[in-house]
Amino acid sequence: QVQLQESGPGLVKPSQTLSLTCSVSGGSISDGGYSWSWIRQHPGKDLEWIGYIFESGNTYYNPSLKSRVTISMDASKNQLSLNLRSMTAADTAVYYCARSFKDVPDYWGQGSLVTVSS
């Protein structure tokens, strides 16, 4: 069974860069046919897709965040990462990593709460 676990700082100051890591077990991020997503959920409960990466390294980002986002992967560590620059209070959310098959997120991490505050 695939398991995902997010890790990173719970608190980020405004204008700083958020860096989150997602560790994957029970499967390889190099397996073909899957994408690996970052999805966030604001305190108001809305879910927002941030972007994803394929085993080829190809990435696709939500245009609303594209200018500030980088998603990468480290196959040797079986991890994916999220960098989100120029953080503001509007970026306060629970951040999830998820595996997707044909753009359907089927396995999710437990989520990492990130608060933006000085």
Place this chain on the structure above:
Amino acid sequence: DIQMTQSPSSLSASVGDRVTITCRTSQSIYNYVNWFQQKSGKAPKLLIYSASTLETGVPSRFSGSGSGTDFTLTISSLQPEDSARYFCQQSYTTPLTFGGGTKVEIK
């Protein structure tokens, strides 16, 4: 972006009731709709994909239907453990988008 409009935003029903949640999309997306259940403090869990295919291990009281722009999630006989928020999601095109959610409470 494809907009996903879910209704109702919340509902309260009794154990054993039939519950229906709808999701309307801003353009036709064939059957590229998926449904998730999210319990308090937990990650969303995939229930149904491709509009009507039940994910492995999901109870058969859950079902999905629809195509084009109108989709439905039905719980045939509501159980206490079904108290949760439910989301629809489109996998037709990026950016992937989600509905606003429906909170289901047990009376």
